[in-house]
Amino acid sequence: MMMREKIAKAQRIVVKIGSALLTNDGQGLDVARIGLWVAQIAQLRAQGKEVVLVSSGSIAAGMKRLGFTSRPTQVNELQAAAAVGQMELVGVYESHFEKHGLCTAQILLTHDDLSNRRRYLNARSSLRTLLGFGVVPIINENDTVVTDEIRFGDNDTLGALVANLVEADALIILTDQQGLFDKNPRDYPDATLISHASASDDRLESMASGGAGLLGSGGMLTKVRAARLAARSGADTLIASGREDNVIPRVAMGESIGTWLEPDYCRQAARKLWIAGHLKSRGSLVLDTGAVRALREEGTSLLAVGVKDAEGSFSRGDMVVCVDELGVLVARGLINYSVAETLKLLGQPSSNIGGILGYEAEPELIHRDDLVII
Ligand SMILES: Nc1ncnc2c1ncn2[C@@H]1O[C@H](COP(=O)(O)OP(=O)(O)O)[C@@H](O)[C@H]1O
Numbered sequence: 001m002m003m004r005e006k007i008a009k010a011q012r013i014v015v016k017i018g019s020a021l022l023t024n025d026g027q028g029l030d031v032a033r034i035g036l037w038v039a040q041i042a043q044l045r046a047q048g049k050e051v052v053l054v055s056s057g058s059i060a061a062g063m064k065r066l067g068f069t070s071r072p073t074q075v076n077e078l079q080a081a082a083a084v085g086q087m088e089l090v091g092v093y094e095s096h097f098e099k100h101g102l103c104t105a106q107i108l109l110t111h112d113d114l115s116n117r118r119r120y121l122n123a124r125s126s127l128r129t130l131l132g133f134g135v136v137p138i139i140n141e142n143d144t145v146v147t148d149e150i151r152f153g154d155n156d157t158l159g160a161l162v163a164n165l166v167e168a169d170a171l172i173i174l175t176d177q178q179g180l181f182d183k184n185p186r187d188y189p190d191a192t193l194i195s196h197a198s199a200s201d202d203r204l205e206s207m208a209s210g211g212a213g214l215l216g217s218g219g220m221l222t223k224v225r226a227a228r229l230a231a232r233s234g235a236d237t238l239i240a241s242g243r244e245d246n247v248i249p250r251v252a253m254g255e256s257i258g259t260w261l262e263p264d265y266c267r268q269a270a271r272k273l274w275i276a277g278h279l280k281s282r283g284s285l286v287l288d289t290g291a292v293r294a295l296r297e298e299g300t301s302l303l304a305v306g307v308k309d310a311e312g313s314f315s316r317g318d319m320v321v322c323v324d325e326l327g328v329l330v331a332r333g334l335i336n337y338s339v340a341e342t343l344k345l346l347g348q349p350s351s352n353i354g355g356i357l358g359y360e361a362e363p364e365l366i367h368r369d370d371l372v373i374i
């Protein structure tokens with residue numbers, strides 16, 4: 001059997017389960033099947049892998065509870081269904097995960113949470129902390145407060161943005177088909193499965209443009225686009241059938257099932273390109289010689305103790321440039337503190353941050369994952 005060795009090495013995995021799968025043909029949540037996926041995720045946790053779950057299903061579950069026989073068209077009714085259904089959804093997950101001794105956390109995100117750098121960093125920090133505690137975060141869109149203009153709409157996009165957020169190695173999208181076919185298998189029985197492609201391959205979109213199922217929102221098109229988004233931070237995307245036996249561990253072990261959409265760059269390079277290419281610098285830091293050497297030679301994070309001066313108008317999450325004492329460019333990175341906070345921290349060890357500011361967002365001024373050495 002052909003194995004995908006790169007995938008088998010993935011340590012941090014985002015698993016997205018779509019509406020089409022989670023519901024029993026619109027008959028509410030498929031509680032028994034959810035139990036199977038939870039058991040599969042528990043296997044990954046037992047192997048030491050970190051898992052973030054992005055789960056749809058709130059609207060479909062709420063529709064059943066509120067007696068809708070077809071998807072409501074009014075936004076307020078959809079929001080009400082989502083609020084009712086989300087309770088049931090997380091309740092079902094929590095009770096299943098508990099049987100495996102695993103703790104869960106509910107995180108409901110909106111578009112704003114990920115587009116505003118400050119909230120993005122806060123969401124990232126909470127997620128990293130939860131993963132550090134061994135918790136399985138369960139994420140959905142906060143459907144009850146979003147309006148059409150600002151919604152992700154489909155959870156494939158949300159799954160990819162979460163993969164960017166936590167710098168996942170892989171995004172596994174479970175759906176009701178075996179993977180991406182060269183045309184919609186619902187309409188074309190002769191459609192053939194794409195086993196492996198580059199996430200940036202332009203031909204994928206036209207293959208995937210065949211629409212969604214009755215309960216899903218995005219169809220394959222949003223999955224292909226999600227793979228491209230996930231690739232920005234270097235994550236591989238795997239699209240597979242949630243009905244396949246023991247699918248999550250099999251995909252995660254690198255078994256060649258479903259579709260594998262691979263980023264063009266290696267993970268580290270993709271992430272660095274993303275940092276370097278997408279943000280404009282809002283200020284600068286002057287580093288002492290020790291800090292310059294630590295960054296260049298040891299690939300460390302930047303600590304306040306090695307920073308001599310700061311200027312500009314940056315806030316938490318902004319891009320700043322780092323220069324040496326002669327003004328030579330050393331690195332670019334996303335800073336964890338504003339300019340006012342940074343000025344108070346100059347030359348200070350990380351252990352003093354809490355005492356000086358009254359809180360500590362992160363021990364580093366710039367985490368090494370957010371730093372590109374020039
Ligand atoms: N090229 C394709 N390959 C596979 N499925 C496709 C393709 N084009 C369209 N689809 C449709 O996408 C659907 C899955 O997307 P969707 O209904 O949104 O599910 P989910 O809720 O899992 O995201 C499939 O049931 C299928 O009908």
Ligand SMILES: N[C@@H](CCC(=O)OP(=O)(O)O)C(=O)O
Nearest residue numbers: 018019056057058059155217
């Ligand atoms: N946030 C919505 C899910 C939206 C949706 O259906 O997405 P998808 O499963 O990707 O087709 C819900 O929980 O009902």
